[in-house]
């Protein structure tokens with residue numbers, strides 16, 4: 001058994017108990033023959049970018065659906081998400097004056113850890129929905145059956161999404177001269193759209209000025225875009241791990257960046273063991289109960305050689321906890337000298353159930369957690385390295401508050417998430433403007 005399989009002997013949480021091991025084995029054998037979705041050289045490039053973030057020279061914008069779905073892997077849905085991400089990135093770059101590393105929570109985010117193994121509705125119990133890679137969202141025995149063939153479908157949908165993303169980000173759509181075009185369907189209908197349009201006007205003038213001066217850099221005509229997802233289903237991630245011909249080292253070619261979730265970051269558990277051996281840049285989610293010893297031990301296990309850009313921490317403490325829970329972690333890591341990037345996920349510590357039964361989040365709590373993140377880093381003289389959000393490019397009504405003032409009784413109108421509530425396009429843009437302002441004030 002190689003190092004890449006050592007996780008098999010360790011406890012692995014959140015793994016579906018597939019009914020038919022032979023069927024799983026056949027699917028895994030198929031997956032192991034599929035072409036890589038990303039290349040090791042691209043993963044190394046992202047590692048370099050994240051090293052710059054850890055040094056305080058760039059900012060990460062990471063986001064996408066809570067749970068991608070097979071039906072949602074359409075050209076329109078992918079374009080809308082990318083468009084929103086690009087708009088947010090432009091706001092952060094221009095108003096925050098910082099290079100932005102753009103990472104989609106896209107092209108692979110098909111598996112979800114759940115708090116409960118089953119769901120009960122009106123006295124009927126079925127397995128919980130664990131993401132389209134595992135079972136279907138519909139509440140029937142058939143849909144909720146764990147079906148390993150879905151892993152192949154997750155691979156194909158990831159390939160499709162990544163192909164579209166590469167085309168959109170390199171094929172002219174992401175050209176900075178399109179800053180107005182990304183907003184055309186949005187401008188008059190929303191305060192965030194109007195504010196964005198004014199900023200786009202300033203960018204247009206700056207571009208015209210630069211062109212008149214003879215400067216038209218290549219970076220203005222496309223963007224670097226990276227994919228990421230939670231490395232939850234270890235059989236899937238292992239099947240997509242390949243030895244890089246250049247270096248002879250293993251990379252998980254299912255995405256550029258993989259992260260370990262809050263529920264599966266046990267030091268001696270399977271997820272940490274698997275991730276220790278792949279050479280991608282990786283991240284770990286840290287919830288409010290994380291101790292500084294946990295963090296130092298994770299660094300020792302996952303990045304013993306202190307490779308810059310290899311390890312990012314995504315904190316998700318909750319708005320009420322971040323100011324107390326984060327400082328000691330940042331202090332201890334800083335004292336240790338380990339080169340880590342810190343990113344704030346202001347979503348996962350701020351979920352609650354509305355009286356209607358919808359899971360939701362308050363936009364103000366999201367802002368407050370980001371504000372707390374900036375305050376802590378400012379006080380400690382460390383770098384607030386980015387944000388990790390759940391958002392969509394559509395006008396859903398899943399989180400309350402924001403410029404359009406969605407209230408709890410509006411949630412049913414367009415509540416479309418397959419798992420946790422996402423910011424809609426207006427809320428995402430509002431957030432980008434506010435974060436840009438916070439960033440500028442810290443620097």
Ligand SMILES: O=C[C@H](O)[C@H](O)COP(=O)(O)O
Pocket residue numbers: 066112113114115116419420
């Ligand atoms: O996205 C994160 C988790 O999968 C999600 O918050 C779990 O939700 P649950 O508590 O409804 O299972």
Ligand SMILES: C=C(OP(=O)(O)O)C(=O)O
Pocket residue numbers: 066113230260261262263285286316348
């Ligand atoms: C499950 C997630 O988050 P966390 O591990 O932080 O709960 C997630 O980001 O989908």
